Amino acid sequence: MRSIPYDVTMSVNDIPIKGKRIFITGGAGFLGSTLAGRLVEQNEVVIYDDFRRNSIADKPFVNHKNLSMIKGDILEYPALRDAMRGSNIVIHCAAIAGIDTVIKSPTDTMRVNMVGTAKTLEAAQTLPGLERFLDFSTSEVFGQSAFRSGEKDTTQIGAVGEARWTYAVSKLAGEHLTKAYHQEFGTPTVTVRPFNIYGPGQVGDGALTSFIKQAVAGQEIQIHGEGNQIRAWCFVDDFIDGVMLALAHPKAVGESFNIGNARAVITIYGLAQTVVRVLGSKSKIRFVPKLGPDVELRVPSVEKAKQLFGFEAKVDLDEGIRLTAEYLCSLENNGMKVSVDGKRRLEIVGA
């Protein structure tokens, strides 16, 4: 096994991942495309995605000479294995994610997330030059109530028959299988567990990005239930810093890491109020019935990533909300013209 050179004194911006062929399943999605942007200047990046979601279309580097895109399904093994040939690093982001989507298609969720991860690992195992396999798990593996959850805490799975929990089950199975490849075959795997990531480029049904879109458009913000569910919100750039460190650090091999912002903790109602305040929006907040079971409390401990490779989230909630709104407005969707004054407070023109 070859390894990635790493010096513990390096900052995240100097991580020496260069000259590699990096294969990203689900690389057209929110996190995969953001990661591709970090890697594309100094590596050959191959996106493998069935494009049911597409965030990369809006990225400035979409036509970069080092980037290629293959339309394919991770469930189709021969095509997946052939596309992966010659890769040094495999980053496995492809998944059915977002609770609304999961509830609509629980069988697809199980197949893509569980069987698809098995096929991706099997294909990676055929690579003679594999240096790292990065698996994306989820904070959902900690169940309905998780406070300062550490990596060694027991995972919790909800009742069978509730479609919502198929996501956590499928991702946890993928994480177990990833670990099993490391234990049995010495595959250089690492798993990250993202805790509520938001920011520019999110294309799924993330609550915070939806609130920001509604606030920018001056539309009503809907909260399901009482709004007293508690989450910790991590801005995407911070999360990608954590992923880059996990990709490069030699001691990360065979490990799982919580990556999130343990300080940006707030109730969903508090979050909606914060979005309205930060963006100076006129949106009203309305409470509507809950759609089904939900995670009531989820706050990570990120001590392991901090101790091992110095990970620390830096972007606070107010700043992250502003940056996300600015990005959305820069896309000038919905025909809106938006300007940002010296105080970086959005003025929505013609909303």
Ligand SMILES: NC(=O)c1ccc[n+]([C@@H]2O[C@H](COP(=O)([O-])OP(=O)(O)OC[C@H]3O[C@@H](n4cnc5c(N)ncnc54)[C@H](O)[C@@H]3O)[C@@H](O)[C@H]2O)c1
């Ligand atoms: N965003 C978060 O807060 C968060 C939290 C926990 C876990 N995750 C995990 O991180 C990873 C990336 O999440 P994201 O937010 O970027 O989601 P996303 O939906 O934006 O990206 C997933 C990508 O996978 C692709 N895909 C789906 N099925 C596929 C298939 N069968 N074959 C090929 N491509 C397929 C989609 O088209 C999409 O581009 C996922 O594994 C997800 O479970 C994300």
